[in-house]
Amino acid sequence: MASFPIDHHSIALDLTKLNLCPKPLPHASDMLPFRLPVVFPRSLRTSSRLLSSLGSNRVDPNGSVLIETTTTPPEPSPDVTGGVQDVYGEDAATEDMPITPWSLSVASGYTLLRDPHHNKGLAFSQRERDAHYLRGLLPPTVISQDLQVKKMMHTLRHYQVPLQRYMAMMDLQETNERLFYKLLIENVEELLPVVYTPTVGEACQKYGSIFLRPQGLFISLKEKGKILEVLRNWPEKNIQVIVVTDGERILGLGDLGCQGMGIPVGKLSLYTALGGVRPSACLPVTIDVGTNNEKLLNDEFYIGLRQRRATGEEYSELMHEFMTAVKQNYGEKVVIQFEDFANHNAFDLLAKYGTTHLVFNDDIQGTASVVLAGLLAALKFVGGSLANHRFLFLGAGEAGTGIAELIALEISKKSQIPLEEARKNIWLVDSKGLIVSSRKESIQHFKKPWAHDHKPIKELVDAVKAIKPTVLIGTSGVGQTFTQEVVETMAELNEKPIILSLSNPTSQSECTAEQAYTWSKGRAIFASGSPFAPVEYEGKTFVPGQANNAYIFPGFGLGLIMSGTIRVHDDMLLAASEALAEQLMEEHYEKGMIFPPFRNIRKISARIAARVAAKAYELGLATRLPQPKELEKCAESSMYSPSYHSYR
Ligand SMILES: O=C([O-])CC(=O)C(=O)O
Numbered sequence: 001m002a003s004f005p006i007d008h009h010s011i012a013l014d015l016t017k018l019n020l021c022p023k024p025l026p027h028a029s030d031m032l033p034f035r036l037p038v039v040f041p042r043s044l045r046t047s048s049r050l051l052s053s054l055g056s057n058r059v060d061p062n063g064s065v066l067i068e069t070t071t072t073p074p075e076p077s078p079d080v081t082g083g084v085q086d087v088y089g090e091d092a093a094t095e096d097m098p099i100t101p102w103s104l105s106v107a108s109g110y111t112l113l114r115d116p117h118h119n120k121g122l123a124f125s126q127r128e129r130d131a132h133y134l135r136g137l138l139p140p141t142v143i144s145q146d147l148q149v150k151k152m153m154h155t156l157r158h159y160q161v162p163l164q165r166y167m168a169m170m171d172l173q174e175t176n177e178r179l180f181y182k183l184l185i186e187n188v189e190e191l192l193p194v195v196y197t198p199t200v201g202e203a204c205q206k207y208g209s210i211f212l213r214p215q216g217l218f219i220s221l222k223e224k225g226k227i228l229e230v231l232r233n234w235p236e237k238n239i240q241v242i243v244v245t246d247g248e249r250i251l252g253l254g255d256l257g258c259q260g261m262g263i264p265v266g267k268l269s270l271y272t273a274l275g276g277v278r279p280s281a282c283l284p285v286t287i288d289v290g291t292n293n294e295k296l297l298n299d300e301f302y303i304g305l306r307q308r309r310a311t312g313e314e315y316s317e318l319m320h321e322f323m324t325a326v327k328q329n330y331g332e333k334v335v336i337q338f339e340d341f342a343n344h345n346a347f348d349l350l351a352k353y354g355t356t357h358l359v360f361n362d363d364i365q366g367t368a369s370v371v372l373a374g375l376l377a378a379l380k381f382v383g384g385s386l387a388n389h390r391f392l393f394l395g396a397g398e399a400g401t402g403i404a405e406l407i408a409l410e411i412s413k414k415s416q417i418p419l420e421e422a423r424k425n426i427w428l429v430d431s432k433g434l435i436v437s438s439r440k441e442s443i444q445h446f447k448k449p450w451a452h453d454h455k456p457i458k459e460l461v462d463a464v465k466a467i468k469p470t471v472l473i474g475t476s477g478v479g480q481t482f483t484q485e486v487v488e489t490m491a492e493l494n495e496k497p498i499i500l501s502l503s504n505p506t507s508q509s510e511c512t513a514e515q516a517y518t519w520s521k522g523r524a525i526f527a528s529g530s531p532f533a534p535v536e537y538e539g540k541t542f543v544p545g546q547a548n549n550a551y552i553f554p555g556f557g558l559g560l561i562m563s564g565t566i567r568v569h570d571d572m573l574l575a576a577s578e579a580l581a582e583q584l585m586e587e588h589y590e591k592g593m594i595f596p597p598f599r600n601i602r603k604i605s606a607r608i609a610a611r612v613a614a615k616a617y618e619l620g621l622a623t624r625l626p627q628p629k630e631l632e633k634c635a636e637s638s639m640y641s642p643s644y645h646s647y648r
């Protein structure tokens, strides 16, 4: 039995946590009268079993008990953009906690400094250093978390190579999680390109070489028959979101096998930083069924299975075991986000598990929702409704057909016309040319609804001339395919051509922001999947938007979680798009923007979450009852705060 060198006989019980989504308190100290001391019999006080039963699974036999308190709550701030106040003490209002609302974990001394969830580095106070056996293990200086942020940003800005910044950020995530999130939340525009696209793409390509500590859960063919056991090896039990990839189509970079792990890790960092979901509730997973990437197979530093990809039954059986184990282990309300699967599996998995699990395909549905939002906002510049526009896509995979379908759904609902009718103004070009009815027999099922009557056309530029689109959308995964001639033709056809180059990372973008503005003589309404800096053209500054699903999935997921939703419905995607488009203000339009700046992303995510949750309640898919009255406030107040807790 472990012994714990402490003399605390009470643990604070925060009654507000018994409420699933209590009203935000006007001041955190209002909570204090509700805190009850809970006294345990002496025999229980030293029992590691008791501690485990209270929700801690980090019992250190040599350690002391570390109790997080809210005795010095931070001043509540009225906004959520720069890290919210920790109203609930444990950032857990999205969590079902009917009986054990404790905040408790176990570590001390050296172990505490190496526990990323509790380490505060130089920010440990003198009192904490005494109480937790840290004296001598740290240099004497005590600094604030704000100063730590300043120092870290200073260090990061000195690195010239983006990959160095990525590695420094991953290192921070693995040593001091709260500091990592504070940095990311407070510097989101600067750091998003580091932990996310484009740098995460390069990180995945070089993952084998830069790999220091494993992050996330690796489930390979070797784990077949044991996936439930593997899930149980993960230290956190209360999982709310899983992002899973099989690495076959990482961004526009292709098959990166097991090294695709950078993507679920990055996406989940955004779930926390942008959407406020607690890091401990997030589980990144990579399914390794091999890779067809010869370069990786021959790379001595490759970290995955050294075999060609399993397909067919072998593949579906492993995926099925995974999906079944997830539901068995975490229940029905865990969000499973599919990420960067190749087309053929992505559509099949979504269709197969859409009726039994809470699944969401970010590349099909998240991308569709963000692009629809951008188009709704762009109407402000071009006028009319979506039904008055003609759309041409380069790329007919997950993103292309997903966006096309959501546009058609929105048009069909708004104009009250059948979906088939709404699809007629939407055209797609794939690697073989315009998708037309004469190709219907030979194309994949997800392309068939877009095979309209027209003579075959091979080249994109000829398709632009023939179809005369008002909106051109690139989802091809191939860089520099919107040539000067293509953009110029769009500009000849339209006073304000809408051009979206969505492929990631930057190297795969169909054209750059500068090309779009220059070739259209400053008339294009442009957005891209990966970020581009503002462009000066003839004395005017153009701010390109980042049409990236990062605007959608964090808030969307939060909406699902806070309402206890059990299935995703397309109407929730439409609700998310509308919520995002509504965030555009006059000041944004003046700069030609069709997406709001990322610096307000937590507010944006809360709005999206509220709208998604409201739709879920309306559709009868939400299980968390009764429905909170003020969903947006509920979303904001349930967001994770990266501020340090005080330990006693
Ligand atoms: O990760 C991103 O930046 C967007 C995305 O889902 C993709 O390109 O596959």
Ligand SMILES: [Mg+2]
Residues within 6 Å of the ligand: 251, 339, 340, 362, 363
């Ligand atoms: Mg993706």
